[in-house]
Amino acid sequence: MNRTSASWVPWLLLLPALVLLVAFTHYPAVATLWHSVFSTARAGASSVFVGAENYRLLLDDPVFWQALRNNLLFALVTVPAAIVLSIVMALWVHRQVPGRALLRLAYFTPAILPMIAVANIWLFFYTPQYGLIAQVSQAFGWGDHNWLGQPGTALAALMIVTIWKEAGFFMIFYLAALQQISPTLAEAASLEGASRWQFFRRVQWPLLMPTTVFVVINAVINAFRLVDHVVVMTRGGPDNATQLLLYYVYQVAFSFWDTSYAAALTVVLLTLLAIVAFVKFRLLDSRTHYQ
Amino acid sequence: MRRTMLKTFAAGLAAVAMSGLTGSAFAQQKPVELQFYYPVAIGGPVTEIINDLVADFEKDHPNIKVKPVYAGSYQDSVVKALTAAKAGTPPQLAVLAAADVFTLIDEDAVVPIDSIANTPADKQWLDGFYPALMLNSRINGHTWGVPFQRSTIVMYWNKDAFREAGLDPEHAPANWDELVSAAQKLTRRDASGNVTQWGIKVPSVGFAYWLFQAFTTPAGIELMNPAGTKTFLNAPQAVQSLQYWVDLTTRYKVMPTGAIEWGTTPKDFLEKKAAIIYTTTGNLTNIRTNASFPFGVGKMPAKVRGGSPTGGGNFYVFKKSTPEEKQAAMTFIKWATTPERAAQFGIDTGYVAVTPAAWETPAMKQYVQKVPAAAVARDQLSVSVAEFSTHDNQRVTKSLNDAIQAAVTGTKSPKQALDDAQREADRILRPYAR
Numbered sequence: 001m002n003r004t005s006a007s008w009v010p011w012l013l014l015l016p017a018l019v020l021l022v023a024f025t026h027y028p029a030v031a032t033l034w035h036s037v038f039s040t041a042r043a044g045a046s047s048v049f050v051g052a053e054n055y056r057l058l059l060d061d062p063v064f065w066q067a068l069r070n071n072l073l074f075a076l077v078t079v080p081a082a083i084v085l086s087i088v089m090a091l092w093v094h095r096q097v098p099g100r101a102l103l104r105l106a107y108f109t110p111a112i113l114p115m116i117a118v119a120n121i122w123l124f125f126y127t128p129q130y131g132l133i134a135q136v137s138q139a140f141g142w143g144d145h146n147w148l149g150q151p152g153t154a155l156a157a158l159m160i161v162t163i164w165k166e167a168g169f170f171m172i173f174y175l176a177a178l179q180q181i182s183p184t185l186a187e188a189a190s191l192e193g194a195s196r197w198q199f200f201r202r203v204q205w206p207l208l209m210p211t212t213v214f215v216v217i218n219a220v221i222n223a224f225r226l227v228d229h230v231v232v233m234t235r236g237g238p239d240n241a242t243q244l245l246l247y248y249v250y251q252v253a254f255s256f257w258d259t260s261y262a263a264a265l266t267v268v269l270l271t272l273l274a275i276v277a278f279v280k281f282r283l284l285d286s287r288t289h290y291q
Numbered sequence: 292m293r294r295t296m297l298k299t300f301a302a303g304l305a306a307v308a309m310s311g312l313t314g315s316a317f318a319q320q321k322p323v324e325l326q327f328y329y330p331v332a333i334g335g336p337v338t339e340i341i342n343d344l345v346a347d348f349e350k351d352h353p354n355i356k357v358k359p360v361y362a363g364s365y366q367d368s369v370v371k372a373l374t375a376a377k378a379g380t381p382p383q384l385a386v387l388a389a390a391d392v393f394t395l396i397d398e399d400a401v402v403p404i405d406s407i408a409n410t411p412a413d414k415q416w417l418d419g420f421y422p423a424l425m426l427n428s429r430i431n432g433h434t435w436g437v438p439f440q441r442s443t444i445v446m447y448w449n450k451d452a453f454r455e456a457g458l459d460p461e462h463a464p465a466n467w468d469e470l471v472s473a474a475q476k477l478t479r480r481d482a483s484g485n486v487t488q489w490g491i492k493v494p495s496v497g498f499a500y501w502l503f504q505a506f507t508t509p510a511g512i513e514l515m516n517p518a519g520t521k522t523f524l525n526a527p528q529a530v531q532s533l534q535y536w537v538d539l540t541t542r543y544k545v546m547p548t549g550a551i552e553w554g555t556t557p558k559d560f561l562e563k564k565a566a567i568i569y570t571t572t573g574n575l576t577n578i579r580t581n582a583s584f585p586f587g588v589g590k591m592p593a594k595v596r597g598g599s600p601t602g603g604g605n606f607y608v609f610k611k612s613t614p615e616e617k618q619a620a621m622t623f624i625k626w627a628t629t630p631e632r633a634a635q636f637g638i639d640t641g642y643v644a645v646t647p648a649a650w651e652t653p654a655m656k657q658y659v660q661k662v663p664a665a666a667v668a669r670d671q672l673s674v675s676v677a678e679f680s681t682h683d684n685q686r687v688t689k690s691l692n693d694a695i696q697a698a699v700t701g702t703k704s705p706k707q708a709l710d711d712a713q714r715e716a717d718r719i720l721r722p723y724a725r
Contacts, residue, residue, distance in 0.1 A: 042397060127555055128547055129486075129564045143485050149496070149549030151700050237496050238550035238696035239703075254370040255685040257398065 029270060036263035047260070054264035064265065067243040070155055074244065075223035078162045082219055083212065085167040090174035091200070104175070111169035119232035122161045123148070126233075148234055151241035158242055161229055166222065170215045177211040178204065209288045213280060220276050224269060245269050323619040324356045326382035330368035330604060331361065332440075333573040333640065340639045348626055355619045357384075365604065366685075369394065376400045376609060383612040384620040386604040389427035390680035390688075392435050393519045397682060401607045403433035407617045408625075416625065419646050421669075423601055426677035430518070436605030437624050438645040440636070442571045443599040443668045443675055444505045446592070447578060450585040452477055452488065452566040463589030467509070467535060470567075470592045474545035477566035490545035492565040493536065497553025499695040500679050500688050504600035505569055506532035508676050511595040514691075519681040520724045522716040524691060525709040532594075533698050533705035540699065550696050560586075571602060572668035575641035579662065588664035590671045598674035603642060634658075643668045681716070682723040690715040 036054055041047040058064050093104045110118065125132040126147040134144050147157045181204060189199045227246045230236060236243040236251070249269065253262035327345070331337040338361050345357045362368035365388040373394075375381045381400065395401045405417070417425075417434055424438040450460035456476040464470040474490025481487050493502050500514075507514055512528035515521060523529065539546040557574050559565040561581050569591075578586065591599045606624045608617055626632065630648040634655040637644035644650055650659075650669060659666050681687045694712035697703040703711070 123552075123555070127552075127558075128549075129489075129559070130562050138485060141483055143483075144547075146547055146549035146551075149547075149551060149700070151702055235496060237692070238700045239693050241700075251685075251689070254374070255366065255689075256683065257373065257394070258686075 032263045032266050032270070035260050036267050038260050040258050040260045050260075054261050057261060058264055058268070063240055063243060063248060066240050067245045067248045068268075070241075070243055071224055071245045074155065074159060074162075074226070075220055078159050078166065078223055079216060079219040081159075081163045082166040082170060083215060085163065086170035086215070087174055087208070089167060089171045090178055091204075093171075094175060094178045107168045107171050109168065110165045111172070115165075115228035116232055118161065118165060119229035122157075122229070123233050126157055149238060151238055154234055154238060154241045158229060158233065161233075162223070162226065166219060170219070173211050173215055174208060177208050181207050213284045213288050216284070217276065217280050221273060224273060224276075245272075322354045322356045323615050325358065325384050325616060325619055325623065327357050327359045327623075328362040328368055328372050328382045328385035328387070329359060330363060330365045330386065330388075332365055332604075333571065333577065333642075335576055335640060337640065340636070344627065344632070344636070348623060351626065352622060355622060357623060365391075372609075373398055373400060376611065379611065381609040381611050383609055383616045384623065385607050385609065386439050387436075387607055389424075389436060389438075389441070389601070389603060389605045390678045390684060392427055392430065392605070393680060393682045394684050395607060396430065396435060400609060401435060402610050402617070403435055404428075404437055404608065404621075404624075405434045407608060407621050416628075419648060420628075421643075421645065421647065421672045423672045423675040423677075424643075424645055426517075426601065427680055428605060436607055437628060439604055439606050439627065440573070440640065440642045441601060441603035441605075441645055442573045442642055443601055443671050444502065444569055444591060445572045445575075445599070445667055445671070446567055446569055446589040447560055447574075448567045448587045448589060449560070449563065450587055452563070452584075456566075460585075461587070463587060464567075464592050466593045471539070471543050471545065474539070474567065475543060478545045486547070488563060489547055489559075489565045491539060491567040491569075492546060492551050492556055492559055493539070493569045494553040494556045495550045495696055495699050498602075499692040501600060501602055502569055503532065503536070503691070503695055504676070504679055505591050506536055506594075508598040508600060508674075509591055509594040509596055510535075513676055514679050515677075515681050517677070519684075520720055522681060522687065522691075522713060522720070524694070524713040524716060525706070530706050530709055533695065533709060536695075537698050537701075537705055541701070549700055551699075572643060573603065573641050575662075575664060575668075576639070577641070579641075579664075588667045590667060590674075596674065597671070598676060599671050600678045601672070601675050602678050637665070641665070643672065681720060683719050686719050687716045690719070 037049060037051055038047045039045075039050045039053070089107050093100055093107065097103065128134055128144050128146045128149070133147065138144060145153065147153050185203050186199065189203060194202070224244075225246050226244055227250060230242055230244055230247045234242040236247055245265070246269065249262050249265045252258050252265060329341055341359050341361075345359050348357060349355065360382065362371045362385075368385070369387050369391050372382060372385050372387060376398065387395065405413070408417070417437075420438050424441050425434070428434050428436040428438070446463055448463055453460040453473075456473075458473055458476060464473045470491070477488065477490040478486060479488040493505070495502065504514065507529050510528040510532045512523060512526050512532070514523055514529065540548050553570075556565070556568050556570055557578055560568045560570075560578065561583075563584070572588075575588065590597055606627075608620045608624075612620065627636075628645060630646060630652050631654070633644045633646055633649035634652045636642065637649065638654065638658045644655060649655060650666075679688065679691070690712045694703070694708035697711075698705045698708040
């Protein structure tokens, strides 16, 4: 094989992945950016270049700011909570406990259920008066609360569903990582007389760091692309209390048919996710020990 | 650019197909094919009912093939139909929300019905529907939609609960004051003060703007002009209506605090957690099948007058269809709204049969004798108003929905909430108000 033929072989091998990447990632991203600087075509008025107008509108849009605030709060609460819970669960089912396989299955179940079904089940849990939570709390004489219907609790109610759902999924990664850790380390630690907490703090936690990085990135991205249970449980209400960015993009694009404004919103969402990716590659990775 | 390419491609394909068929008698026998999008918004086997309807139609009209496509909720359906229209492949025929008519016109997606059906006989047919049901169809001198699965808001009440509370189980509260005093008697608390049965529930998540009209209509105010360019959301009667809705919770304590879900409201009624509910007449068959107690169906209680908004779906014909397809679509629409068909559809689902003639059919007369509640929505039509609908409908509606939810959850006063919604609506409608 001579040099000229060799130079296109790698490109040919890359082609399938390259085509998919361009068609489904790069082209849509660039097209979105392009559309966001034009006005939306309506009957009688075609699309014209408007520069940053859609972004200026965005600055004055209270619903956008509320969605952004809600989303940041959502990520700040659900990500750490889901991670702590998943580690605790993984440590628990990693040990020799009776009914271990059943426990593992139980913890993982939320991850394999379809989101819409899950949201409908939780909708029933939260129903005032005869929902599961209402029945339990009434049995204890705590009264009744309209969890999804009050602006103060609606977002928290959605967060709990997300934590419940994500923790089981992340547990699998932590469980796999724990099983990768050599048992000799545990033996050495017990010879040294280390407590279980010291062993976790000094040995297991640092060795789990690569998994944690992976999980954090995924959890943050999931927090920003959440839409299913908002649709089923609250539709962004009451009064935008559970409005999240992706659901707002959907509303603007397909309910209001303001596609260029939706494109501007999408650019903001993409930028946020790009920042998350940047943080991963630049900050977390450099502090993480890989085996 | 892309559209032209697609068109060229399609034209090429058509040319190939034609050349293969010319000269053969087959070309003329080829049936006209129609795509038909429809939504489902109530409980019950609606998909089956529609499939049967289409099968019956094809038996009568072998030269027309109708392909029914279930498209989700009303909101999903209009998204699907408009997305398809923008991609150049809309259905020829669809049932979509009557309130979405301005959106469909503004997106240039549909044709006026009277541009296809324009004979004197057609005019007579279009005049045969209940006038209230045509309010969301007739715009700028044209008729854009034909009533099909239409509804009004009705009140369902639990007769057992009325009897236990010492109320007359055969009579619904007739006005706002009676509603409050009945609901107060119907609200029951246990020893520790927790409510076991609420007097009334009016849902505020889902179709808040529509339920709001169940208060504003009796209060004597319409929320928009017929041209869909102006709203009157903070008119004194509208503020009074929202105040009354909020008072049911905060002042009279006969309705739970916070937003109430549309989807679980019928269940609350069936579980005896609410003695009175407001919901669509389309839920009649569902409640009739599942209620373990006798119940009544009533009109909206009056303030200065009675009345409810109409709601539900109309037939629309899409612009990007051939003349043959448009004619075939008209054939289907006329067939589906004949008195016998309209009556049968109303009996199967609970929706209001759309023409007075349908109520004169033997099947309907027999049904009303068995289920007198079915006639309540029809009787209410004489005092019904158009469903809230404007240009840029979903966006204006969202600002109204948000305002209602802000008021019922106590974050804003009714006046403040409606002032905000009106300001937002003015801003959105400015381009159309010229």
